[in-house]
Amino acid sequence: MSEKTVLKKKGVSERETDTAAGALPAYVRGIDAESLYFFLTLYRAGSLPRAAEQILGLMNTLEDLQHEDRIDPLHLKRTVRLATYDNAFTLGIASVFSEFEKRLPLVRFHVTQADEHLFDDLRANRLDLVFFARQGLHPQLRSIPLVTEPYVCVVRKGHPLTKKAVKFGSLDKADLDPWRQVLINAQPDRYRAPNSPANGWFNPTDPEKIALVVPFFLSVPLCLYETDCYAIVPKATAEMAFDGRKLDFLPITDKAPKLTVYMGWHVRTHTDPGMQIIRSTLKELVSGKLGQEK
Secondary structure, three states: OOHHHHHHHOOOOHHHHHHHOOOOOHHHOOOOHHHHHHHHHHHHHOOHHHHHHHHHHHHHHHHHHHOHHHOOHHHOOEEEEEEEOHHHHHHHOHHHHHHHHHHOOOEEEEEEEOOOOHHHHHHOOOOOEEEEOOOOOOOOEEEEEEEEEOEEEEEEOOOHHHHHHHHHOOEOHHHHOOOOEEEEOOOOOOOOOOOOOOOOOOOOOOHHHEEEEEOOOOOOHHHHOOOOOEEEEEHHHHHHHOOOOOEEEEEEOOOOOOEEEEEEEEHHHOOOHHHHHHHHHHHHHHHHHHHHHO
């Protein structure tokens, strides 16, 4: 005897019987799952454009899942929203872009400058990937190390620090103290005091020795060509993007911290087969590119 029949015999009304037996109320039985998901997404997103963007992401994922065993990278079509710093973009996208396009020609990147909101934007589905250089992620975020590089001291050709680096093999923090620094602000929060790479490890002991604070790594060379200032830059960035005919890249003591650039994403895309292909391709290409150049 069915549960519905038992409930009727106990005197439960037809409407109460339907509900008690696990059936949906009559006034919502005509709503399909897609419509229900749309209205739920619209309520959460707060606007039609945002809701449409999230539903489009879901449909891309569903299409990939239907064909997970035969996803062809040549036909994988996505727009990846990415936040990064200019040097991480140089290392993580620009340096391998030509090869990436050959493997995934229909994948596009929409890149924005990283700021203090990058993790919040990941959680709110305003970003798909971020490149960052710090740890302590929110539990809903995942990450892998993309590349690890030492820092170098960048100076103009003929700078006195070059002779010291040649003589002793590397520079210590004390060697930098007499000179003024062009400080690349690696602090994502624009409202906090600027700090040099490695969480301020390279900040001058005397704040008066900071000659200039800039938000971009790639603008540094123009500040050094005709001055005695120095800058602290990841080695791979300097070798890839700076003119070695005009600048020297001086090694720094092994006591100094190194830079690790991480690629991060939200758990909602962790098992997305299309995003898995994109992430693994980036990781493979960047690791291979920088490994070849060492």
